[in-house]
Amino acid sequence: MTTRAGFVALIGEPNAGKSTLTNAMVGAKVSIVTHKVQTTRARIRGVAMEGEAQIVFVDTPGLFRPRRRLDRAMVAAAWGGAADADVVVLMVEAHRGVTEGVERILEGLQDIGKGRTVALAINKIDRVKAETLLALTKDMNDRYPFAETFMISAEKGHGVPALRQWLAGKLPEGPWLYPEDQIADLPMRMIAAEMTREKLTLRLHQELPYQMTVETEAWEERKDGSARIDQIIYVMRDGHKGIVLGHKGETIKAVSKAAREELEEFLGRKVHLFLQVKVRPNWLEEAERYSEMGLNFKDGNT
Ligand SMILES: Nc1nc2c(ncn2[C@@H]2O[C@H](COP(=O)(O)OP(=O)(O)OP(=O)(O)O)[C@@H](O)[C@H]2O)c(=O)[nH]1
Numbered sequence: 125m126t127t128r129a130g131f132v133a134l135i136g137e138p139n140a141g142k143s144t145l146t147n148a149m150v151g152a153k154v155s156i157v158t159h160k161v162q163t164t165r166a167r168i169r170g171v172a173m174e175g176e177a178q179i180v181f182v183d184t185p186g187l188f189r190p191r192r193r194l195d196r197a198m199v200a201a202a203w204g205g206a207a208d209a210d211v212v213v214l215m216v217e218a219h220r221g222v223t224e225g226v227e228r229i230l231e232g233l234q235d236i237g238k239g240r241t242v243a244l245a246i247n248k249i250d251r252v253k254a255e256t257l258l259a260l261t262k263d264m265n266d267r268y269p270f271a272e273t274f275m276i277s278a279e280k281g282h283g284v285p286a287l288r289q290w291l292a293g294k295l296p297e298g299p300w301l302y303p304e305d306q307i308a309d310l311p312m313r314m315i316a317a318e319m320t321r322e323k324l325t326l327r328l329h330q331e332l333p334y335q336m337t338v339e340t341e342a343w344e345e346r347k348d349g350s351a352r353i354d355q356i357i358y359v360m361r362d363g364h365k366g367i368v369l370g371h372k373g374e375t376i377k378a379v380s381k382a383a384r385e386e387l388e389e390f391l392g393r394k395v396h397l398f399l400q401v402k403v404r405p406n407w408l409e410e411a412e413r414y415s416e417m418g419l420n421f422k423d424g425n426t
């Protein structure tokens with residue numbers, strides 16, 4: 125049997141469902157998901173098997189008009205993911221159609237898409253009627269020569285197996301890139317930090333999720349088989365620290381509990397999670413924060 129292997133980059137506007145699809149393809153939660161935009165900050169690789177093919181999905185940060193250094197580094201990471209991939213899948217939201225953001229991505233694809241298979245995945249089909257889908261398919265294909273269009277619901281799983289099968293066939297022949305049982309290519313300490321960031325993002329309102337970052341500071345394997353994990357939540361202002369802690373520490377307690385439970389499920393063992401909040405007004409301009417997130421600090425230069 126000939127084996128195949130390669131990289132499939134998922135790109136699209138923030139909130140398109142890239143991380144949801146990555147997880148659906150892999151069959152496990154390797155990338156965090158929230159209803160808020162700009163959840164994913166770096167490239168997250170999730171590995172899926174389809175017959176004799178190993179598909180390495182590259183979940184990327186959403187593409188938007190960047191303002192801050194962090195935004196620019198995120199957008200650069202996303203386009204970089206597409207440029208390094210064998211196949212690119214552009215995800216758009218069925219109910220939003222061709223937005224200005226989608227138009228800008230199509231412009232970028234003129235370059236990055238050259239010599240590369242680019243497919244279109246219209247996601248969240250559970251939210252619209254069939255007529256809308258047909259019109260959107262036509263509109264998008266008039267604008268760009270997609271190799272194929274898929275109509276999917278990443279969340280409900282509709283169309284996901286068909287897309288995976290098609291992608292497998294587009295990958296080059298060659299040996300697998302990861303051991304067959306590996307599902308993610310991301311250091312465990314980073315996955316753990318992401319889980320906490322997801323729980324924080326779900327609880328915090330307005331701009332706060334965009335002004336904080338989470339890092340795993342220490343990881344200790346204990347003799348009883350459990351793990352002690354220490355994490356730092358960096359915020360920019362004293363007031364933010366108070367909000368993250370919450371009244372009588374309620375917020376941080378709830379976040380810590382939810383993150384710990386998810387970590388325990390992921391690791392299959394007991395976890396002791398310790399969260400600390402630190403005020404660091406300038407963290408968005410610190411190179412070390414970017415390497416911890418898996419981003420290139422210099423990509424943020426104007
Ligand atoms: N109704 C519906 N919602 C979906 C579907 N797929 C994803 N979502 C929701 O859309 C929201 C965004 O999903 P994500 O997977 O985080 O989107 P993303 O593209 O990774 O977003 P960024 O990381 O911010 O770029 C979440 O609330 C998902 O539950 C779908 O097929 N149908």
Ligand SMILES: [Mg+2]
Binds near residue numbers: 156157183
């Ligand atoms: Mg995401």
